[in-house]
Amino acid sequence: MSNSTRLEHDLLGDREVPANVYYGVHSLRAVENFPITGTPISNSPDLVNALACVKQAAALANRDLGLLDADRAQAIVAACEEIRRGALHDQFIIDVIQGGAGTSTNMNTNEVIANRALELMGRARGDYDVLHPNEHVNLSQSTNDAVPTALKIATWIGIHQLIDAMETLRLAFDAKSSEFKDILKMGRTQLQDAVPMTLGQEFSTYSVMLSEDEQRLREASSMICEINMGATAVGTGINSHPEYARKVCLHLTHITGIPFVTAANLVEATQDAGAFVQVSGVLKRVAIKLSKVCNDLRLLSSGPRAGLGEINLPPMQAGSSIMPGKVNPVIPEVVNQIAFEVIGNDVTVSFAAEAGQLQLNAFLPIIAHSIFKSLKHLRNGCRTLAERCVRGITANRDRLNEHMNRSVGIITALNPYIGYANATEVAQDALRTGRSVSDLVLERKLLTKEQLDHVLRPETLTQPLATSGIPSAQSKLPPEERKAS
Numbered sequence: 001m002s003n004s005t006r007l008e009h010d011l012l013g014d015r016e017v018p019a020n021v022y023y024g025v026h027s028l029r030a031v032e033n034f035p036i037t038g039t040p041i042s043n044s045p046d047l048v049n050a051l052a053c054v055k056q057a058a059a060l061a062n063r064d065l066g067l068l069d070a071d072r073a074q075a076i077v078a079a080c081e082e083i084r085r086g087a088l089h090d091q092f093i094i095d096v097i098q099g100g101a102g103t104s105t106n107m108n109t110n111e112v113i114a115n116r117a118l119e120l121m122g123r124a125r126g127d128y129d130v131l132h133p134n135e136h137v138n139l140s141q142s143t144n145d146a147v148p149t150a151l152k153i154a155t156w157i158g159i160h161q162l163i164d165a166m167e168t169l170r171l172a173f174d175a176k177s178s179e180f181k182d183i184l185k186m187g188r189t190q191l192q193d194a195v196p197m198t199l200g201q202e203f204s205t206y207s208v209m210l211s212e213d214e215q216r217l218r219e220a221s222s223m224i225c226e227i228n229m230g231a232t233a234v235g236t237g238i239n240s241h242p243e244y245a246r247k248v249c250l251h252l253t254h255i256t257g258i259p260f261v262t263a264a265n266l267v268e269a270t271q272d273a274g275a276f277v278q279v280s281g282v283l284k285r286v287a288i289k290l291s292k293v294c295n296d297l298r299l300l301s302s303g304p305r306a307g308l309g310e311i312n313l314p315p316m317q318a319g320s321s322i323m324p325g326k327v328n329p330v331i332p333e334v335v336n337q338i339a340f341e342v343i344g345n346d347v348t349v350s351f352a353a354e355a356g357q358l359q360l361n362a363f364l365p366i367i368a369h370s371i372f373k374s375l376k377h378l379r380n381g382c383r384t385l386a387e388r389c390v391r392g393i394t395a396n397r398d399r400l401n402e403h404m405n406r407s408v409g410i411i412t413a414l415n416p417y418i419g420y421a422n423a424t425e426v427a428q429d430a431l432r433t434g435r436s437v438s439d440l441v442l443e444r445k446l447l448t449k450e451q452l453d454h455v456l457r458p459e460t461l462t463q464p465l466a467t468s469g470i471p472s473a474q475s476k477l478p479p480e481e482r483k484a485s
Helices: 025-033 045-064 070-084 103-120 133-137 143-179 199-223 244-256 266-271 274-300 330-354 364-388 397-406 411-418 420-433 437-443 449-455 479-484
Strands: 005-010 013-018 184-189 192-198
Touching: 005 025, 013 025, 025 103, 045 070, 045 103, 045 143, 045 244, 045 364, 070 103, 070 133, 103 133, 103 143, 143 199, 143 244, 143 266, 143 274, 143 364, 184 199, 184 397, 192 199, 192 411, 199 274, 274 330, 274 364, 330 364, 411 420, 411 437, 411 449, 420 437, 437 449
Parallel strands: none
Antiparallel strands: 005 013, 184 192
């Protein structure tokens, strides 16, 4: 063995490992076996920290139960705390997509913690007779309870980071709703003129949609607080102390601040990926809502002259290499693409969860990779949409007024005053002649100018309002004139 390597052993035999690394032979073989994405698990720092939390809680529980001596426990805990502060993340080298239900991830974690703990004890890396990755760091555990628990920690953190980002976006829409509260516009259904509303009302709906999904995410995060630590291989708890599950859950809750509970049936909890399916489904819901909002922003800002052009998105970059002056809605477009990805990730999670067999789901790595991508990209998308788009949106008042004046949609507001039959005739004439609804109503003496002005006030057009106190001009005419008109 050369000075630049150390010799390690596994069931396949001896293998030289670089002397300066903290991972060991299991990690090295896994890197060779899974050259899939080129993205290591260190790309998800929340997962690395979560793995350290699990190993720290296990060491403390084993110490409490007399299964691990104080010196080894202290060294393991100290190594875990260093990792949680950001140290040694580059030593977590396993590809995010891997076979083995996460065993490679678990062994990578065990080896890094063991070798750093050995250093803290004044020993050389690889001196596993003193402190072993399996015998001590993995004591009372299996990949099948340690890794799913770490995934739940990282997912819980990611959910709450996403909620914070969604709040940022929601507050940006709230601000625009207030800014645009008095600007009248035409509402549309099925892309056709409907009835008047305010631009503020339109933007307030985006805020409410986000608020609802923030709550759905909180509900989903509560579902992943049930863990299977103590299950070991299949849920029977083999090779663990009867009190271990309870103690490790208490330590994990203290370390993370997450209110974990031990699953009532560890066999069921070890094979069931339903909590991840639920989370992924909610992320898909968030993505669909965000994409719908971005579709609206692109449509409302379309043009600027040959489209709706009712709002102006802040220009972010030149939009064309050939068309001078063109500016595209690039921020909503990128969020649309995030949504498409998240929807696809949910399909992946669904297939992977369904494919679990008997006492274990072997496909947790792809479930985790899909959910972590969705969480990260949605979080970044929300912040980008808020900061680089929504906060800079302005209203094109002239275009909004033009659409209001030209639309026959306001005729619906006149139904209670002039009747459906009269309103229909006015609408047909307006469409045929291009004249405004207001001019035709006055010409036909269906309402006076004062009555029309009252009906067409923003507060009258955009909210429920009693109409009985506003008699129509027709009701004041003699019967023969009403009939003639």
